[in-house]
Amino acid sequence: ETGVTQTPRHLVMGMTNKKSLKCEQHLGHNAMYWYKQSAKKPLELMFVYNFKEQTENNSVPSRFSPECPNSSHLFLHLHTLQPEDSALYLCASSQGARQALYNEQFFGPGTRLTVL
Amino acid sequence: DQQVKQNSPSLSVQEGRISILNCDYTNSMFDYFLWYKKYPAEGPTFLISISSIKDKNEDGRFTVFLNKSAKHLSLHIVPSQPGDSAVYFCAASNSNSGYALNFGKGTSLLVTP
Numbered sequence: 585e586t587g588v589t590q591t592p593r594h595l596v597m598g599m600t601n602k603k604s605l606k607c608e609q610h611l612g613h614n615a616m617y618w619y620k621q622s623a624k625k626p627l628e629l630m631f632v633y634n635f636k637e638q639t640e641n642n643s644v645p646s647r648f649s650p651e652c653p654n655s656s657h658l659f660l661h662l663h664t665l666q667p668e669d670s671a672l673y674l675c676a677s678s679q680g681a682r683q684a685l686y687n688e689q690f691f692g693p694g695t696r697l698t699v700l
Numbered sequence: 701d702q703q704v705k706q707n708s709p710s711l712s713v714q715e716g717r718i719s720i721l722n723c724d725y726t727n728s729m730f731d732y733f734l735w736y737k738k739y740p741a742e743g744p745t746f747l748i749s750i751s752s753i754k755d756k757n758e759d760g761r762f763t764v765f766l767n768k769s770a771k772h773l774s775l776h777i778v779p780s781q782p783g784d785s786a787v788y789f790c791a792a793s794n795s796n797s798g799y800a801l802n803f804g805k806g807t808s809l810l811v812t813p
Contacts, residue, residue: 586745626702627744627789627803640800674743688734689801691743 587611590675590692597665598700605660605695607675614680616658617689618650621672633658634680665699672696703727704792706804713811719777721807723790726771730792734801735764735775738787747788748775780811 588609597603609616618630632640633652647669649661658675676689705724713719723733731752736744750757750764750773757764763776777784787808791801 586743588743590743624805626704626805627801629800632800642800676743688746688749690746691736693741693743 586690586692588675588677588690588692590673590695592695593693594696594698596698596700597662599665599667601665602661602663604662605673605675605697607658607660607692609656609658609675609677609690609692611677611690613677613690614655615678616652616655617676617678618658618660619674619676619691621674621694623671627674630660662697665697667699670697670699701726702804703730704790704802704804706788706790706807708807709805710808710810713780713809715782715811715813716779719775719780719784719809719811721775721777721788721790721809723773723775723804724771725773725792725802727792727794727802728771729794729796730802731795732793733764733766733773734791734793735762736789736791736803738789738806744789777809780809782811782813785809785811 591606615634619627621627629642630644631650636652651659672694674694675692678689703726734749735747737747738744748759748762750766766773787806789806790804
């Protein structure tokens with residue numbers, strides 16, 4: 585248990601569906617992240633929130649829409665996805681300080697997404 | 701363009717021997733490096749890190765070595781145990797450019813009894 589939980593663990597959706605991924609951290613951290621891991625590719629950073637403010641958006645298509653209502657919760661809203669969006673979506677959190685020394689990120693177990 | 705590279709997708713080592721996992725990076729601005737370990741159906745878990753002001757950091761059976769001139773780091777596991785079998789990810793960051801961790805593709809380690 586890393587203190588970061590993600591639901592659902594598995595999701596199958598059609599291209600016209602709308603769904604949301606949820607992440608919750610119980611570590612008192614201030615920064616939260618969404619990563620995408622596709623087969624045979626490195627983890628790709630999608631979004632970063634620090635103190636509920638989005639600080640990075642890594643050129644992610646608008647069909648992915650993040651929401652961070654507070655420092656403990658992070659959502660990823662999905663709509664009109666494509667089959668190539670099928671991947672493992674990982675949430676992480678960290679203390680939030682800019683210095684890399686404090687940038688140890690704690691990951692959730694991920695949501696395995698399949699888009700049909 | 702991938703800035704962190706793990707050129708060995710897999711490694712097999714006998715129990716009790718040393719496992720050496722390698723990582724190369726291209727961005728000379730990276731100043732903090734981390735290793736993560738991932739079991740199937742779980743998220744990556746932090747293993748060990750090193751700042752660019754050091755060339756070695758040790759934690760129990762795990763040691764990370766950093767060679768800045770070669771832009772290379774390695775993770776040594778001694779002695780290797782079957783429970784170490786997992787995918788190991790190298791990650792790097794630049795403390796002056798935000799929170800992003802740049803990950804390699806990972807190396808799958810198998811420790812055989």
